Amino acid sequence: MTVHPSSAAPAGRGSAPLLAGLFVATAVLVAYGFWSLGGLPELASRHGVSIDATITYLFVTTGILFLLGHGVLTLFVLRYAGSAERAAPERGSPHASSKLEWRWALVPVLVMCVIAEGGVLIVGMPAFAQLYGEAPPDSxxxxxxxxxxxxxxxxxxxxxxxxxxxxxxxxxxxxxxxxxxxxxxxxxxxxxxxxxxxxxxxxxxxxxxxxxxxxxxxxxxxxxxxxxxxxxxxxxxxxxxxxxxxxxxxxxxxxxxxxxxxxxxxxxxxxxxxxxxxxxxxxx
Ligand SMILES: [Cu+2]
Missing domain, CATH: 2.60.40.420 (Cupredoxins -  blue copper proteins)
Structure with missing residues (x-):
């Protein structure tokens, strides 16, 4: 007798809500932790404006990515844990295509490079110039x-x-x-x-x-x-x-x-x- 994959008992389905809850709790706790820190001491230097802008920029962009990532993880766990689609990848789930896997590996890498390297260079350059450039002659x-x-x-x-x-x-x-x-x-x-x-x-x-x-x-x-x-x-x-x-x-x-x-x-x-x-x- 052969058992069709979709009629088999879904494996690991029971732990999906627990795992999803863990993702949500981690995201909420981390976000609350940073929120309650309250930020840096009051600024007292000229180049510091640009340092603060760089920190804020990185904090906001990585914060959004972190929350988005946890959101997607949660949805995928709830949707696919123990499901027939996961059990039978040849039926058109993302695992069936190595082209898709490559695309989903490379696109985030490129996006992160633009956000991290490009963004920091643009936002942080004025600080670098003031910190490491020629000192004002009347220093x-x-x-x-x-x-x-x-x-x-x-x-x-x-x-x-x-x-x-x-x-x-x-x-x-x-x-x-x-x-x-x-x-x-x-x-x-x-x-x-x-x-x-x-x-x-x-x-x-x-x-x-x-x-x-x-x-x-x-x-x-x-x-x-x-x-x-x-x-x-x-x-x-x-x-x-x-x-x-x-x-x-x-x-x-x-x-x-x-x-x-x-x-x-x-x-x-x-x-x-x-x-x-x-x-x-x-x-x-
Ligand atoms: Cu020392």
Whole structure:
């Protein structure tokens, strides 16, 4: 006796609603989770507008695809689980055609490439240009030295020239950034432990040095995150647009004391920055 496939008992039909419910619950929970996060801290830099646009763009496009994908999965599970069409693919279901399979594999790949690569390039380009392009000629230049476990902030002093520094001259108590006393440009240099003041509405060019291991200069409100690499003089640049005090965090797990590696950036008028600088002791 032969049993026709359509008259056989549908296999796995009973678990279909459970699986569909799981897809729906996952989609709802993920959407609710992101919704309740509430977004990034209030923006305080010029290029950040374009960073935020890029994040929003990716978030919305991938969010729609995620929800659509789960919707289609749910419908297919409810429609085809244990069905005769699934049991007999030669009867014209999508499995019967390798051409269809190829089409459904390639079209989403191409669509994702256009959305992810093309879209991000268009929306994010202004941020890349401001972050990695030529710094404005009137930029306010500061050096940040990262070490386990603090931020040292180095200003060039009234002469506007950074004194030479060398790793072998570093002495934690007397010369933490390793300034060379023999260099005349170093005499008026200023350094602080974890305190940086920047003028509002003026480009800031931050030179980045690390004394020991990798660290990462991170200020969420400025939408800035840049690694510091021992042996390299790195840089990052941005323009603070809002006065206030911001926490400078280290976003690279740099050792046991990583959690206490924090500094403070005060954004204020140029006059206030000049006043504060004039109150600081020169290095030597
Ligand atoms: Cu660190």
């Amino acid at each position: 306010f230049v500061v050096e940040v030295v990262g070490k386990q476990f603090e931020w040292l902030v180095h200003y060039p002093g009234p002469d506007g020239v950074f004194g030479r520094s060398e790793a072998k001259l570093v002495n934690d108590a007397r010369n933490p950034i390793g300034l060379d006393k023999k260099d005349p440009a170093a005499k008026d240099d200023i350094y602080t432990r974890g305190q940086m003041h920047l003028p509002v509405g003026r480009g800031a060019l931050i030179r980045l040095r690390a004394l020991d291991v990798l660290h990462s200069f991170t200020v969420p409100q400025f939408r800035v995150k840049q690694d510091l690499i021992p042996g390299f003089l790195g840089r990052t640049q941005f323009e603070p647009t809002r006065t206030g005090q911001y926490e400078l965090a280290c976003a690279e797990l740099c050792g046991l004391g990583h959690y206490r590696m924090r500094g403070f950036i005060t954004v204020e008028s140029q006059e206030e920055v000049d006043q504060w600088l004039s109150e600081q002791e020169p290095a030597f």
